[in-house]
Amino acid sequence: MVVRFIESVIRSGSVISPTLYKEVLNLVKHCLDQSVQFIQFLQYLKQNSEPIKKNPTAIVVLNHIIRESEYFVGIAQTLLYSQR
Incomplete structure (x- = not known):
């Protein structure tokens, strides 16, 4: 699904139809959620x-994944809220 939207946006050049634009924003909202x-x-x-609490490497990895996910959340929120 994501690849389909990316390909559609790329093929559209600099002009994106209102329908495609709305669908992409809906996808961003879904990914944000x-x-x-x-x-x-x-x-x-x-x-x-308990196994994670006892494994410093697991904690580092989880913290990294959380930070990267929070970064995406911030970008998605900025995109969606700028559309209001």
């Missing part, structure tokens, strides 16, 4: 998983 849930899940794992 999924990313927020993913971050919450990773936070839950960090707080409740």
Whole structure:
């Protein structure tokens, strides 16, 4: 699905139809929602998983994934909120 939108946007050049624009924004919203849930899940794992708590490497990896996901969330929110 994501690849289809990317290809459509690339093929459209600098002119994107209102329908495609709306569909891309809907996809961004969906990805934003999924990313927020993913971050919450990773936070839950960090707080409740004894094996993760005891593994410093796992904590570093989870923190990195969380930071990168939060970065995406910030970009997606900026994009969506600028459309209001």
